[in-house]
Amino acid sequence: METPLLQVRDLEKRYGSRVGCIGVSFDLWPGEVLAIVGESGSGKTTLLSCISARLEPTAGSVSYAMRDGVTRNLATLTEAERRLLMRTDWGFVHQNPADGLRMRVSAGANVGERLMAVGQRHYGTLRETAQDWLGRVEIAGSRIDDRPTEFSGGMRQRLQIARNLVTHPRLVFMDEPTGGLDVSVQARVLDLLRGLVADLGLSVIIVTHDLAVARLLSQRMIVMKEGRVVEEGLTDRVLDDPHHPYTQLLVASIPES
Numbered sequence: 001m002e003t004p005l006l007q008v009r010d011l012e013k014r015y016g017s018r019v020g021c022i023g024v025s026f027d028l029w030p031g032e033v034l035a036i037v038g039e040s041g042s043g044k045t046t047l048l049s050c051i052s053a054r055l056e057p058t059a060g061s062v063s064y065a066m067r068d069g070v071t072r073n074l075a076t077l078t079e080a081e082r083r084l085l086m087r088t089d090w091g092f093v094h095q096n097p098a099d100g101l102r103m104r105v106s107a108g109a110n111v112g113e114r115l116m117a118v119g120q121r122h123y124g125t126l127r128e129t130a131q132d133w134l135g136r137v138e139i140a141g142s143r144i145d146d147r148p149t150e151f152s153g154g155m156r157q158r159l160q161i162a163r164n165l166v167t168h169p170r171l172v173f174m175d176e177p178t179g180g181l182d183v184s185v186q187a188r189v190l191d192l193l194r195g196l197v198a199d200l201g202l203s204v205i206i207v208t209h210d211l212a213v214a215r216l217l218s219q220r221m222i223v224m225k226e227g228r229v230v231e232e233g234l235t236d237r238v239l240d241d242p243h244h245p246y247t248q249l250l251v252a253s254i255p256e257s
């Protein structure tokens with residue numbers, strides 16, 4: 001029997017008296033892409049931050065099947081274990097690339113740094129792997145010594161993706177990864193992401209308010225409203241036959257394409 005990669009149970013986060021998210025439970029299976037959708041302020045980022053151990057929940061639990069096969073409650077990890085997880089087994093793609101990149105060091109160093117964190121020290125190998133990954137995210141190898149400050153928005157986002165995937169994480173969290181990009185650039189980054197996720201067999205939790213992004217990338221989705229999950233199911237089912245009135249409203253508001 002396969003075990004879930006991630007198990008979220010009755011997760012709750014309050015900011016004082018304000019609810020960030022409440023009563024959230026779901027499993028994520030290996031190789032699955034799960035989208036979290038909902039309007040602004042519905043608790044998507046709060047939920048993602050709690051699941052990825054960047055924010056401490058007020059109540060409930062998140063358990064993760066570590067590489068050694070043991071499922072651990074994230075709240076019981078030491079700070080060192082948590083940091084190791086974030087540097088190796090997990091990736092986090094931020095909406096704003098500047099939050100996920102070191103803007104003052106070269107593109108090659110941005111990718112190489114994550115590799116060094118998993119123990120790779122050989123300069124030639126670091127550079128070669130960085131070069132290879134720049135290619136995979138369609139950045140010309142000749143730009144390896146340029147800093148992200150010299151890159152376009154789309155290039156920065158692709159560099160952030162390379163930096164995250166180079167260590168072959170098993171689980172990648174993404175918060176509106178194409179939210180800050182022009183529509184034409186968005187399509188290209190999404191296409192690239194979809195290819196990489198399939199090639200690497202990644203498990204992904206992606207936050208988006210864009211149902212087209214959910215449709216393109218995810219197999220399953222969760223719909224949030226006012227901090228609660230109001231609907232959950234296979235992406236095609238939820239989008240083609242939404243059950244909850246709020247989801248029906250969201251789906252109805254997508255422009256016909």
Ligand SMILES: Nc1ncnc2c1ncn2[C@@H]1O[C@H](COP(=O)(O)OP(=O)(O)OP(=O)(O)O)[C@@H](O)[C@H]1O
Nearest residue numbers: 015018019020039040041042043044045046047209
């Ligand atoms: N640091 C914070 N302090 C206090 N309240 C917060 C904080 N962060 C979020 N909240 C509140 O928690 C609720 C959920 O916010 P959250 O950022 O998770 O929403 P979201 O779905 O990610 O929205 P968006 O689509 O705009 O990014 C909101 O009511 C918000 O005001």
Ligand SMILES: [Mg+2]
Nearest residue numbers: 044045046175
């Ligand atoms: Mg958000």
